[in-house]
Amino acid sequence: MSSNERNTGDNINNASNKLSSNVQRLALNNVTNTTLSHENSIQHLKGTKPDQSKLSSQNLPQKEDVLRETVRTQPSFSDNKENCDPYTKSTGNSNPSISEMTQCNTQVENVQTIASTQSNNISHSNTAVEEKLIDTTKKRPISTVVEQEEPKKFKVCDENGEEEYIWEDLDAEDVNDPFMVSEYVNDIFEYLHRLEIITLPKKDDLYKHRNIRQNRDILVNWLVKIHNKFGLLPETLYLAINIMDRFLCRELVQLDKLQLVGTSCLFIASKYEEVYSPSIKHFASETDGACTEEEIKEGEKFILKTLEMNLNYPNPMNFLRRISKADDYDIQSRTLAKFLLEISLVDFRFIGMLPSLCAAAAMFLSRKMLGKGKWDGNLIHYCGGYTKTQLAPVCDMIMDYLTSPIVHDEFHRKYQSRRFMKASVISVQWALKVRKNGYDIMTLHETN
Structure with a gap:
């Protein structure tokens, strides 16, 4: 190739x-x-x-x-x-x-x-x-929505069989709420109504103290100041005043030891009602050296021994909350009622009156201030059965206090704040206007 x-x-x-x-x-x-x-x-x-x-x-x-x-x-x-x-x-x-x-x-x-x-x-x-x-995200069909049933209605008749008022069972709607204890609520308030009679101080026993009315006004005004300064619960103040009045009904106390009694009672009530009670040092410091820590301890022991450790007390705030259920828990009327109810605590003339009666009168007047309707069957039933006739004397006493010169300035100053919707200012102005125009508070804002 x-x-x-x-x-x-x-x-x-x-x-x-x-x-x-x-x-x-x-x-x-x-x-x-x-x-x-x-x-x-x-x-x-x-x-x-x-x-x-x-x-x-x-x-x-x-x-x-x-x-x-x-x-x-x-x-x-x-x-x-x-x-x-x-x-x-x-x-x-x-x-x-x-x-x-x-x-x-x-x-x-x-x-x-x-x-x-x-x-x-x-x-x-x-x-x-x-x-x-x-x-x-789809909405539930309308057919599956459970409608609220109308509350059951009950009639209350007098001895002659005539109908007095009709009330509704408002506790039925709380049957699924364990905190409302709707199955025991009637028994609880029946017990409280019996207890308020037992724990009620007697005004006649207090008169054995010299100038007790004036001295008590000064002491209560100071206790309201300390209570508000510490930010304690309303129940604490009510219990402290009740313990003090019950103790003074049994023991004769010298005038220079009256502040020690009030301080010890507030200290006992704070430990009974509060979750976190102020220490004894705080109470002693508020007395400006008038009471030492050891004296407050000794006073606490002596008061508890005198009352036989019986601190049961149907607090008026419990009755006021019960009536608020029939008032649809209106915050305005209840705030005004708190101020009016506390008048029965600081004023000496209200000693010996049932707390439930004072709570009902306070709610009655607060509703009048807001221009609400008449005292219907639900309000009568849930206040303890007090009618307008029974509330009239207590309402007149509250009106007298509102139109009188201010004695408890700390008490009025407390309710002049926005926290309490300036309840003291509104109440005093309304009472002066009603008395000036000669209106009848029991029939005010009621239509025939």
């Missing part, structure tokens, strides 16, 4: 090798571009990515692994490609056959199919979650 024929054969072989290499590279690029474009289209349409961790947990071949394996099986072309023998049978550098390329394409298509299926499942699950969220 001549040298020309040999060169021609080498050129043909080199051209064939270049053509085969180009075909393989084009095939590989087509596979890679097709895979990437398909994946990008899936992400664009679904907005989610397939969970690679789930694919790897199922031992499925990854697209990157397949492509990497394909590239690894490609022949390595060195700089002297023309000197390579295309017919050399080498495992590492042999060209992949058509069947191998077909198998590679099949694996890539399987991976794409699995990825597409996984993304569809994720899309369906997201759709299901959105549907559930939409269902939860």
Whole structure:
């Protein structure tokens, strides 16, 4: 064979090798571009990515692994490609056959199919979650709303069988509230009505003290100041005054020891009613050296021994809250009633009157100040059965106190704050206007 024929054969072989290499590279690029474009289209349409961790947990071949394996099986072309023998049978550098390329394409298509299926499942699950969220935001059908039943009504008749008033069972609506103890509330207030008679101080026994009325007014005014300064509960002040009056009914106390009695009673009441009671140091410091800590301790022991440790007391605030139930828990009328009820605590003339009667009179006048209607059956029943005839004397006493010169300035100053809606200012102005115009408070704002 001549040298020309040999060169021609080498050129043909080199051209064939270049053509085969180009075909393989084009095939590989087509596979890679097709895979990437398909994946990008899936992400664009679904907005989610397939969970690679789930694919790897199922031992499925990854697209990157397949492509990497394909590239690894490609022949390595060195700089002297023309000197390579295309017919050399080498495992590492042999060209992949058509069947191998077909198998590679099949694996890539399987991976794409699995990825597409996984993304569809994720899309369906997201759709299901959105549907559930939409269902939860839907309003409940009107047919399932439970309507409140009207309260039961009861008649109260006098001895002759004539109807006096009709009241409604307002406790039935609290049957599911354990804090309202609706099944025991009637028994509780029956017990409180019996207890208020037992714990009531007697005015005649207090007159054995010299100038007790004036001295008591001064002491009570100071106790209201200390009580308000410490921010104690209203129940604490009521209990302290009741303990002091009951003790003074039994023991004769010298005038210079009267402040010690009041301080010890407030200290006892704060430990009985408060969650966090002020320390004895605070009470001693408020007396400006008139009472030491040891004296307050000794006074506490002597008072408790005299009362035989009996601190049971039907607090007037409990009766006022009971009446507020029939008044729809109006905050304005109850705040005014708190001021009017505390008048029965500081004024000496109210000693010996039942706390429930004073609470009913306070609510009656507060409703008159706000221009509300008449004293209906619900108010009569939930105040303890007091009618307008029974409330009239107590209401006149409260009106007398409001129209008289101020004696307890700390008491009035306490209720002049915004915290109590300036109840003392409103009450005094209203009482002066009613007395000036000669209105009858028992029939005021009532229509026939």
